[in-house]
Amino acid sequence: MRHKYSDRIKPHLDQLQDSVQQFIEWSSPHARKVKNEWEQVGEHIHPVAKTDESIRRMAAFALDLLISFLLWLFPIGGWVLSVGYMLLRDSLPFLAGKSAGKRFFHLRVAQRGNLKPITGRYLLSAKRNLTILVPGLNLYDIYSYFIHGDRLGDQWAGTLVIDERYDMSSKTGTLT
Numbered sequence: 001m002r003h004k005y006s007d008r009i010k011p012h013l014d015q016l017q018d019s020v021q022q023f024i025e026w027s028s029p030h031a032r033k034v035k036n037e038w039e040q041v042g043e044h045i046h047p048v049a050k051t052d053e054s055i056r057r058m059a060a061f062a063l064d065l066l067i068s069f070l071l072w073l074f075p076i077g078g079w080v081l082s083v084g085y086m087l088l089r090d091s092l093p094f095l096a097g098k099s100a101g102k103r104f105f106h107l108r109v110a111q112r113g114n115l116k117p118i119t120g121r122y123l124l125s126a127k128r129n130l131t132i133l134v135p136g137l138n139l140y141d142i143y144s145y146f147i148h149g150d151r152l153g154d155q156w157a158g159t160l161v162i163d164e165r166y167d168m169s170s171k172t173g174t175l176t
Contacts, residue, residue: 017104053107053163054145060101064089067100086132091118091125106164118159128157 064086072082089099090109097119098108109118109128118124131137131153144152154160 056105056163057107057161060099060105060107063101063104064099083133087126087129088122089125090128091121093119102161108162108164109159110162112158112160115162124157124159128153128159131156 068082068086071085072078074081089095090102091097092099095103097117102108109125110116111118111121111124118128128151131141131151137152141152144150144155148155150160
C-alpha cells in the first residue's frame with residue numbers, strides 16, 4: 001500500500017539524492033588519493049570502500065541521527081524510542097533490515113561469512129551499534145573505520161556494510 005504523499009515526496013528525495021551524488025563527484029578527486037582497498041566477499045559483493053561510498057555511509061548515518069533526534073522530541077518516552085532506534089535500526093523488519101539512511105543510500109548490513117541480512121537479529125544489531133552510544137568507544141569506532149575500513153561495532157558483531165548496487169547475490173540466488 002502506497003502512502004498518499006509518496007508521489008509528492010519522491011521528487012524531493014530524488015533531488016536530495018542528486019545533490020548527494022554531486023557532492024560525491026565533487027569530492028572524488030580528493031577521495032581517490034586514498035587507496036581504494038576493496039575486500040571481495042563472494043563473486044559480486046563488495047563492502048563499502050574507503051572512498052566515495054564512505055561518504056554515502058556517513059550521509060546515511062547523518063540521516064539516522066536526524067531521525068533519532070526527531071524521535072527524542074516525543075514528550076513521553078522519546079528518549080527510549082531514540083536510543084532504541086539507534087541500537088536496533090539495522091534489524092527492524094518494517095525497514096527491511098536496513099536503517100532508513102542505509103535504505104535511502106542503497107546500503108545494507110550483512111553477516112560476514114554467509115552475507116545474510118540481519119533483519120530480526122536484534123541482539124546482533126544492538127551489539128553492532130552499541131559503540132555509537134558509549135562515550136570513548138564512539139571515538140575509537142571512527143578511528144577504526146578510517147584506519148581498518150571497519151567500525152569496531154562491525155568487527156564485534158561480525159558484520160559488514162554492503163553497497164547494494166553491487167550485490168548480485170539476491171539476483172542470482174547463489175554465491176561462489
